[in-house]
Amino acid sequence: MNEKQNKITKMLATKLEAGTLTVDEFRRGIDALIPHAKEKLQDILYLQSNNTSLQGEVIGMTMIEDGELSEGPPNPKDWPYKTVLEAVCAGWRIISFPNMALLAVSESDPHGLGFEFILERIKDR
Amino acid sequence: MKKEKCNDCKATLTDSQVLEFCKNGYMLFKGVVPEEINRKTTHYCEQDDYYEPTRILDEDWFIDNVILNRKVAGAVRSLLGQDFHLPILMSNHRMKAPYPQQNWHVDGNFDFGHELNYLQVFYYPQDTPLEMGPTQILPGSHLVHNKAKFMAHLGGIAGTMSATAPAGSIFITAYQIWHRRGRATAEGMRNMLKYFYWRTTPPVRDWIVEDDFDFATVEYESPTDQLVEQFRGSVKVAKMFLWLCGEYEKFQNLGGQSWPLPAHRNDTPYGFPEGLPRPKKTSEQ
Numbered sequence: 372m373n374e375k376q377n378k379i380t381k382m383l384a385t386k387l388e389a390g391t392l393t394v395d396e397f398r399r400g401i402d403a404l405i406p407h408a409k410e411k412l413q414d415i416l417y418l419q420s421n422n423t424s425l426q427g428e429v430i431g432m433t434m435i436e437d438g439e440l441s442e443g444p445p446n447p448k449d450w451p452y453k454t455v456l457e458a459v460c461a462g463w464r465i466i467s468f469p470n471m472a473l474l475a476v477s478e479s480d481p482h483g484l485g486f487e488f489i490l491e492r493i494k495d496r
Numbered sequence: 497m498k499k500e501k502c503n504d505c506k507a508t509l510t511d512s513q514v515l516e517f518c519k520n521g522y523m524l525f526k527g528v529v530p531e532e533i534n535r536k537t538t539h540y541c542e543q544d545d546y547y548e549p550t551r552i553l554d555e556d557w558f559i560d561n562v563i564l565n566r567k568v569a570g571a572v573r574s575l576l577g578q579d580f581h582l583p584i585l586m587s588n589h590r591m592k593a594p595y596p597q598q599n600w601h602v603d604g605n606f607d608f609g610h611e612l613n614y615l616q617v618f619y620y621p622q623d624t625p626l627e628m629g630p631t632q633i634l635p636g637s638h639l640v641h642n643k644a645k646f647m648a649h650l651g652g653i654a655g656t657m658s659a660t661a662p663a664g665s666i667f668i669t670a671y672q673i674w675h676r677r678g679r680a681t682a683e684g685m686r687n688m689l690k691y692f693y694w695r696t697t698p699p700v701r702d703w704i705v706e707d708d709f710d711f712a713t714v715e716y717e718s719p720t721d722q723l724v725e726q727f728r729g730s731v732k733v734a735k736m737f738l739w740l741c742g743e744y745e746k747f748q749n750l751g752g753q754s755w756p757l758p759a760h761r762n763d764t765p766y767g768f769p770e771g772l773p774r775p776k777k778t779s780e781q
Contacts, residue, residue, distance in 0.1 A: 442651025
């Protein structure tokens with residue numbers, strides 16, 4: 372719960388305890404507590420790893436944060452996450468795991484850059 | 497009369513250098529074009545700022561110093577064989593800096609595999625430090641099949657090489673190598689001329705042969721080993737090298753620890769193809 376939601380909850384609880392909470396105030400309070408899509412922003416993180424493990428070495432990255440695209444510092448040693456697990460521990464949620472159809476491709480078929488995880492982080496605007 | 501093929505260029509690469517090209521998919525020649533020619537080229541590109549200033553190929557000074565530059569043409573001759581075909585089209589990726597980086601891509605009409613039948617070449621007539629957005633490539637990726645439209649979301653890639661170079665530098669690449677224009681933060685005009693050579697004769701090992709070069713023990717490891725299944729990079733590099741030597745039909749891979757895997761062995765690698773050249777002293781033992 373964020374600061375704004377805490378404030379609304381506290382106000383509703385205070386009025387409820389005092390017996391002064393009206394139905395209209397209750398409805399508006401609940402409405403304000405529900406996150407609205409337009410108030411949320413999705414950050415996206417593509418991490419390409421050298422295998423399917425969450426602890427595999429990250430060999431490629433692209434981050435879209437607050438609508439801005441970034442590919443991290445030029446030196447991979449300075450990238451924010453060395454493994455997918457580190458990103459998960461920092462609050463990123465995996466929304467796509469490496470495509471296991473890659474198992475079926477032959478050497479002569481395209482197989483892209485490693486094993487790609489796509490992660491998201493939802494933030495308030 | 498316009499020259500179509502180079503029939504008097506001397507091969508200047510050694511076995512080891514050809515093998516390095518097979519591993520990396522590129523070769524950079526720094527500052528090989530004289531400053532006067534760089535100035536003339538830059539001036540020419542100011543007059544003809546079309547993205548394909550092909551008429552520059554009619555200029556003798558350009559042909560002699562850039563297209564047939566001794567060091568570069570010697571490398572092209574080594575990789576594409578005698579009578580290689582000269583460029584017929586000139587592209588100029590002329591950009592006014594600053595500008596953002598391009599998406600990673602492979603150029604269209606590519607063919608991934610062990611054959612090397614053409615080369616894409618880049619020439620910088622001006623200094624191109626990091627701030628001027630040099631071409632970035634992923635060494636070894638000429639052997640990792642991909643498609644441009646599946647690469648647009650890629651960003652930072654470990655192992656990326658920025659081809660920073662002084663004026664007069666030329667780098668030759670395997671056409672299908674993953675590459676992009678880097679981000680430029682400085683101000684100014686960047687010319688980057690791009691052209692093509694083709695093979696017209698079957699591959700043969702007619703570059704500079706090293707007496708002690710041993711097909712059995714040299715390392716075939718690829719810089720993109722992290723992208724492919726273990727040891728597949730070595731197999732792909734060995735296939736490409738043997739093809740260039742004109743020995744591809746001898747290639748074999750008997751699996752496991754056999755040739756061409758990297759290893760510290762006590763004897764000739766198991767599965768080493770019969771008939772491949774060995775250094776004299778080794779074959780006499």
